[in-house]
Amino acid sequence: MTAKRKSFSLNDKRRLIEAYDKLPKISQRVAATKLGIPQATLCTLLKQRQTVLAANNGDRKRIRSGKAPKVEAALVKWIDNAHSCNARLSASLVKEKAEEFAAKLGEDNFKVSIGWFERFKKRENIVFKKLHGEAAEADMVSPGEWLEDQWQQMRQEYTEENIWNAAESGIYFRALPHSTFTFRSDNKRGGKKLKERITALFACSAAGEKKELFVIGKSHNPRCFNYVHTLPVRYAANAPAWMTRNLFVGWLTEWDRKLAQERRKILLLVDSSPAHDMTNTTLKNIRVEFLPKNTTSFLQPCDQGIIRTAKAYFRKEMARTVLQKLDEGSPATAVDIVKKISLLDAVLMLRDAWADVGASTIRDCWRKVGLVMSLKEELETVDPPAEISAEEFEQWIAVDDSTPVSEPVTDEDIIAAVREGFGMGTDTSDEEEEKVETVVPSRAEMRNAIRILKTGLPHVGFNNFDLLHHFAKEVNLVLDKTTIRICEMTYPHGTEPIHKTEKNMLDFIFSVDDPVTWHTMNLMQNRKHYSFLKYLGPKKISSIQNGHGAGVYYNTLVPADGRIIKYGIISTDTMIEDLLHWKTLYIAGRLHKPVKILLQNDNGKLRAALVANLKSAVTASFLMLPESFSEEDLFMQIAGLSYSGDFRMVLGEDKSKVFNIVRENMQNFQLLYSSILQECPQVVYKPQQGKLEVDKSPEGQFTQLMALPRTLQQRITLLMDPPGKNHDVEEILLQVAQDPDCGTVVHQGISSIVKSSSITQSLKGIATAGLMKTVSYSAKKVQKMWKGWRRRT
DNA sequence: TGTGTAACCACGTCTGGATT
DNA sequence: AATCCAGACGTGGTTACACA
Secondary structure, rough: OOOOOOOOHHHHHHHHHHHHHOOOOOOHHHHHHHHHHHHHHHHHHOOHHHHHHHHHOOOOOOOOOOOOHHHHHHHHHHHHHHHHOOOOOOHHHHHHHHHHHHOOOOOOOOOOHHHOOOOOHHHHHHOOOOOHHHHHOOOOOOOOHHHHHHHHHOOOOOHHHEEEEEEEEEEEOOOOOOOOOOOOHHHHHEEEEEEEEEEEEEEOOOOOEEEEEEEOOOOOOOHHOOOOOOOOOOEEOOOOOOEOOHHHHHHHHHHHHHHHHHHHEEEEOOOOOOHHOOOOOOOEEEEEEEOOOOOOOHHEEEEHHHHHHHHHHHHHHHHHHHHHHHOOOOOOOOHHHHHHOOOHHHHHHHHHHHHHHOOHHHHHHHHHOOOOOOOOOOOOOOOOOOOOOOOHHHHHHHHHOOOOOOOOOOOOHHHHHHHHHHHOOOOOOOOHOOOOOOOOHHHHHHHHHHHHHHHHHHHHHOOOOOHHHHHHHHHHHHHHHHHHHHOOOOOOOOOOOOOOOOOOOOEEEEEEHHHHHHHHHHHHOOOHHHOOOHOOOOOHHHHHHOOOOOOOOOEEEEEEEEEEEEEEEEEEEHHHHHHHHHOOOHHHHHOOOEEOOOOOOOOOOHHHHHHHHHHHHHHHHHHHOOEEHHHHHHHHHHHHHHHOOHHHHHHHHHHHHHHHHHOOHHHHHHHHHHHHHHOOOOOOEOOOOOEEOOOOOOOHHHHHHHHOOHHHHHHHHHHOOOOOOOOOHHHHHHHHOOOOOOOHHHHHHHHHHHHHHHHHHHHHHHHOOOOOOOOOOHHHHHHHHHHHHHHOO
């Protein structure tokens, strides 16, 4: 009766979807007849779009997994790893391994049959070639030979300053020494929970120079980082907190760029772990060389003492912290204390520990392994704290030595990774970790601490008064500044896009709930900040502020503590409005770039608006970027939004400025946007190419368009549909989504917002700029004023 | 008129093993 | 190592129909 039913291969399906996309907008029914399939088939097909397009084996007709997908996943990882180590694999070896994994993963029903093996190979596209014995064996070099031969050749063009070594090390930052602290804690709970680990990448040169640490943690946006402006280390995160190829390449690329600026070329030695694989990566100023396999432990300077020394300092500081708390008579056990140590604390401690490692130690380690010939130097020794025996201290330093620091190497790691990937998780839950709250000391407390140091230190023989004075001055400078930030934010140096001459110009935006009151108070305290407009009175000033442009009233050229600052006042409501709807994009646009949020009284609405603003920026950028782009392209696009809407349209000096803002602040951008990008279903991150891919289908673009801020949507409708004919916004956006020039339309919409607002804002700038302000300014005044104002409300 | 879905069952792929 | 077998399993193309 009915014709024989068809069955499509994944390639067929992909072709069908592509063909459907090329069709003009018609009903599924019509489209289906054109494609020669029933409507319902087309409907299901479109629903499977993502799965079909992501499939890698197009000749198959169904995507099916074997009976024990976990075993196969583990096996694939193991094979990958073996390949990257140039190990020879025979079919029987692989089968043996499969059996082992099955046993370890508790897959009792799984049998390593010939049939299974065949299908497994087909599914994964694996072929086992017969290898000839010698090739692999030839790779095995003795450390001595390598040193005399290859190494001498490699290092010829490089001086010791430019010969570097990098190595990862796992760090259980909450680990305690075996016995000393445990007497007061119940051991049962102790052990496991304290195993939170971070991985740090240490890099140093043969001359003793150290590179900023690269720390990899579990959490992308640890809560304890919230209030921190700049981390003293580079930070990244992934679930197992270990080095991946992607992170490593990212780190290298950035370093390469810095070196290019310095016109410096270096030779970097790393061990040959899969995470260090450099294929498809080109670096201009870094030559990456690998230590021969199985000789890493003898030849790697970092492994031979450098990292150990850093860890010794780290653990010593940890002991000091814990012991002090215990001595203060805190009822908490050592375990409790250690649990309160946040990731931030650990990172800061680790940074200091790394800074403490002496250049001579580093040089000596390089000499010891024989990579450089130089004179023997004094090795520093880190004495164990008095409370801990030397032996125990040694053990404590080494507790994390054998932890995996990069993608899987041992079977256990593979199994753990597979378990995690399949959502079974090992028994450790993060709940405990999440509860570590960060206590930021108040400014008064910090000031007091400085005072205590000043009076106390001379009594213990500290006599570098210059240093102390300088330190106190620097700290107070910062403290004073931060106190005047009534609600909001400042731009990090060099990112403020408006002023060209003043490199160190700090720009603050205060969002205040009631601008009239604020101006009244501020006029009384700091009349000199205001231009001639002050004669008009606070009400008039606020009305100028609110009535025109972006709703920001600026006082410029305000001297504060030897610096010139400027500050803008905006009402919180106006700001939220702009963040949510992009009415002017003036404030919203600035907040697309990383800025420091100084003090936030708990305004949930504002916080939500800030996030919404970032999301909008990402969405708008997606629409304007091609299907595939790099992270840098994305940030560039975002940074360009507030200029003319599209970075490509920015000309001349401004272009390089945007470029620089992004380059100098890559890390801050990543910190700002990483969680948003991760949560966004529209974008797929392809780590292999370091590229992001975004859904460019009409449906995808439509959802993106619908998510744009209201004002932008209105502008777009206006562009597409001149007033008069009243079409539905949704209807028009649907049209735009089909349009191949969709990105251009979005760009025009944004630039129409930016143009109209920046004109009014700069006109107002003329009125509010006034004459040069020469009168000195005290931050404390504003602080007092602010306090006074708060009391009254 | 349009799209989405429950149910049905053809058929691709699974399994352990035998055979070439 | 590759191919084949027979039976089981479960995906997904299709039909008929509900729903806006």
